[in-house]
């Protein structure tokens with residue numbers, strides 16, 4: 001099934017298959033933060049993120065969000081449709097935290113009246129800078145007609161994910177998704193896991209995501225396991 005390695009990223013490897021329209025995504029155990037200035041890993045991390053992503057992607061697909069997922073091949077490998085990834089990190093925030101809180105000097109935890117959608121330019125050499133809609137058009141990374149479609153998809157993912165996380169006892173503070181083009185349509189791609197979400201425990205307020213690694217809060221593996229367990233209970 002798996003053929004040549006096409007691409008290796010910080011947390012995943014992409015392999016060609018015998019079909020040009022399908023690729024295998026292998027989830028690695030590595031964990032990076034701050035544009036890979038901080039590196040770590042733990043055993044089973046790739047399998048946990050795969051499990052969480054596949055549960056969420058299947059649920060999103062059932063609820064009308066098309067995704068690139070075809071099927072799970074093994075504990076660390078997914079078969080997905082090959083898409084043309086739009087080089088934007090589409091971030092949705094429900095509660096202010098992380099970079100946008102810092103940028104405006106606002107304390108983390110402010111609940112927003114309406115979800116905030118932001119675009120960041122996916123470019124490691126530039127450390128993924130924030131960019132405006134017009135700057136995205138200037139760079140030629142999206143068509144004008146795609147901008148509202150990206151935002152609509154991001155908000156729909158937010159609504160569905162917010163409900164699921166709520167049932168799992170978690171507040172969906174913010175998250176990042178990547179979207180690809182497939183046969184002229186936009187589909188959700190990449191992953192959704194504690195690596196790219198902020199999740200706060202509803203009862204204790206504890207951080208249940210990659211901030212445990214970024215901020216050296218400890219119990220990183222245990223936290224990913226707990227999120228996977230709760231989502232499995234909610235979605236299986």
Ligand code: TMP
Nearest residue numbers: 097098099100174175176195196197198
């Ligand atoms: P930020 O507060 O650092 O901008 O991140 C917002 C959310 O998006 C947070 O859940 C982490 C996620 N994210 C990524 O997964 N990768 C990225 O490169 C960026 C900029 C954000």
Ligand code: ASP
Nearest residue numbers: 010032033034035036037
């Ligand atoms: N995803 C980015 C990295 O791996 C940024 C982060 O999550 O802090 O460096």
